[in-house]
Amino acid sequence: MIQTPEPASGTTASRVSDTAASRVSDTAASRESAADSEFRAEVRDWLTENLNGKFSHLRGLGGPGREHEAFEERLEWDRALAAAGLTCLGWPEEWGGRDATLRQQVIFHEEYAKADAPSRVSHLGEELLGPTVLAFGTEEQKQRFLPGIRNVTELWCQGYSEPGAGSDLAAVSTSAYLDGDEWSISGQKVWTSLAHLSDWCFVVARTEKGSSRHHGLSYLLVPMKQPGVEVRPIIQLTGTAEFNEVYFDNARTAADLVVGAPGDGWKVAMGTLTFERGISTVGQQIRYARELADLEAVATRNGALENAVIADRFDQAWVGLRVLRAHVLRTLESGHEGASVDARTAAGQASVTKLLWANWHRDLGELAMDVLGAPGLIADAAGDDLNAWQRMFLFTRADTIYGGSNEIQRNIISERVLGLPREARP
Numbered sequence: 001m002i003q004t005p006e007p008a009s010g011t012t013a014s015r016v017s018d019t020a021a022s023r024v025s026d027t028a029a030s031r032e033s034a035a036d037s038e039f040r041a042e043v044r045d046w047l048t049e050n051l052n053g054k055f056s057h058l059r060g061l062g063g064p065g066r067e068h069e070a071f072e073e074r075l076e077w078d079r080a081l082a083a084a085g086l087t088c089l090g091w092p093e094e095w096g097g098r099d100a101t102l103r104q105q106v107i108f109h110e111e112y113a114k115a116d117a118p119s120r121v122s123h124l125g126e127e128l129l130g131p132t133v134l135a136f137g138t139e140e141q142k143q144r145f146l147p148g149i150r151n152v153t154e155l156w157c158q159g160y161s162e163p164g165a166g167s168d169l170a171a172v173s174t175s176a177y178l179d180g181d182e183w184s185i186s187g188q189k190v191w192t193s194l195a196h197l198s199d200w201c202f203v204v205a206r207t208e209k210g211s212s213r214h215h216g217l218s219y220l221l222v223p224m225k226q227p228g229v230e231v232r233p234i235i236q237l238t239g240t241a242e243f244n245e246v247y248f249d250n251a252r253t254a255a256d257l258v259v260g261a262p263g264d265g266w267k268v269a270m271g272t273l274t275f276e277r278g279i280s281t282v283g284q285q286i287r288y289a290r291e292l293a294d295l296e297a298v299a300t301r302n303g304a305l306e307n308a309v310i311a312d313r314f315d316q317a318w319v320g321l322r323v324l325r326a327h328v329l330r331t332l333e334s335g336h337e338g339a340s341v342d343a344r345t346a347a348g349q350a351s352v353t354k355l356l357w358a359n360w361h362r363d364l365g366e367l368a369m370d371v372l373g374a375p376g377l378i379a380d381a382a383g384d385d386l387n388a389w390q391r392m393f394l395f396t397r398a399d400t401i402y403g404g405s406n407e408i409q410r411n412i413i414s415e416r417v418l419g420l421p422r423e424a425r426p
Contacts, residue, residue: 032103032107039100039104043107043108043111046084047111047117048115051116055076058073058117059118060116061118062118062119062120064398065238065392065394066391067240068240068241071121074118074120075152079151079152087150087151087152088126088150090105096147106332109286110282112283113282113283113287114286122149122156124193126149128158128202128272128275129272130145132219132268133259141256141257141259148199154199156198156200156201157194157198157201157224158201158202158272159189159205160172161190161191162187162188162189162190163188163190169204169269170213170214170266172206173187173206174186174203174248175187175207176203176205176207176218176220177207177209178207182252183220183222183254183258184251185248185252186249186250187205188245189245189246190244190245191244192244193244196231198224201224202220203219203222204218204265204269205217208263214266216263217265218263218265219260220258220259222248226251226252228249228251229248229249230246230247231245231246232245236394238395274346281328282329288321288361288364289321291364291392292317292318292321299371304373313363313370321360324356324360327349327353328353331349348412348413348417351412354404354409355410357399358406359400361396364392365389365392365395366393369389369393376390
C-alpha cells in the first residue's frame with residue numbers, strides 16, 4: 001500500500017494551512033523503508049540547496065496560464081535536474097532513468113511540490129512522449145529520442161486536437177501519406193501547448209485514405225523547425241499565449257518515425273493519455289493544497305471567511321482534495337506491483353481523475369473571485385496586469401476543456417465503463 005500524505009485537517013477552524021502544506025509528506029516519511037527515506041533525503045537536500053542558490057528566484061514560477069514566466073531560466077533548471085539524475089526517474093537505467101519504484105516517483109513529486117519548485121518545461125517529453133516510446137517504440141526510436149528527453153535538449157509538443165476534433169480525437173482530419181522515404185503531413189492542430197518553443201511534435205494523423213473514427217490513424221514524430229510547419233499563438237483570456245495553432249503544409253518526417261505500426265495510432269495515443277494522468281498528479285494535489293491554504297489566508301484577512309457560505313465552500317474544497325487523493329492513489333496502485341487492469345477500467349480511471357481535478361480547480365478559481373469580492377474585478381494598477389487569483393480564475397475555465405473536455409470524459413465513463421448506449425453522433 002502506498003503511504004502518501006493527506007492534506008491537512010479540514011474543519012472550518014483548522015483547514016489546510018501553509019505550514020501543513022509545507023510538511024505534507026512528513027507522516028508518510030515516517031513509514032518508509034530505509035531506501036525510500038534515503039531517496040527522499042537526496043531529493044529534499046538537492047532541492048533545498050538549489051532553490052536557495054542561483055535558482056532561488058524561480059520558486060513557484062510557471063505552470064498552466066503562466067508558462068511565459070522565466071522560461072529560459074526554467075529550461076536551465078530542468079537541465080540541472082537532469083545533471084543530478086532527477087529526470088525520468090521511472091525509466092529503465094539503460095535509457096538514462098533510475099528504475100525508480102512507484103513509491104520513489106511519488107516521493108519525488110511530493111518533495112518537488114512541497115519545495116514550491118518551478119513548473120517543468122519538459123513535461124510533455126518526459127511524462128508523455130518518453131513513456132510512449134518506451135512502450136511502443138522501436139529500438140532505433142528509443143536511441144534517437146530518449147537521450148534528448150532525459151537531458152532536456154529537445155522539447156516536445158502534442159499534436160492531438162483540431163478545430164473540428166477537439167476532445168474527440170477519433171475525428172481528426174490531419175492527413176499523412178508516404179512519399180518515398182518520408183511522410184508528408186498536411187492539416188491543422190489547435191491548442192498545442194508550447195508549440196512555439198518545441199523542437200518536435202507527436203502528431204496523430206489519418207494515414208489510410210477513406211478511413212474514419214479510430215481506424216487508419218498513425219502516431220508520427222514530426223520536427224517543428226521546417227518550412228512546412230507554421231505556428232500561430234492563441235491569445236488567452238489571461239493575455240498570455242502558451243497555446244497555439246499549428247499548420248502542417250506538406251511537412252515532412254522520416255518514414256520510420258511512426259510509433260507503433262501505421263494504423264495503430266489510436267492505441268498508441270490512448271497509451272499516451274494514460275501516462276498523462278499518472279504519478280505527477282500527486283504533486284499536483286500538493287500544489288492545490290498550497291493554493292487552497294493561500295486563498296484561505298486571504299479570506300481570513302479580508303473577513304470573507306466569516307461568511308458561512310464561503311466557509312462551507314472551503315470545507316467542500318478540502319473534502320474534494322481528499323477525494324482526488326484517494327482516487328489517484330487507488331488508480332496508481334491498480335496499475336503497478338503486478339496488478340492487472342483492463343483497457344476499459346484504465347479508461348474509466350483516467351477519465352474520473354481528469355473530471356475530479358479539473359472541476360476542483362475551476363471551482364477554486366470561482367471561490368477566489370468570491371473571496372476577493374468587487375476588488376477582484378479590477379486589474380492591478382501597474383500595467384493593468386492580472387493578480388494571481390484573477391489569472392487562476394480565468395485560466396481554470398480551460399481546465400475542464402483541455403486534455404479532454406468534461407463532456408468527452410463523461411461519455412467515456414458512460415459508454416466504455418458502464419456500457420450505456422453511445423451518444424448520437426451526426
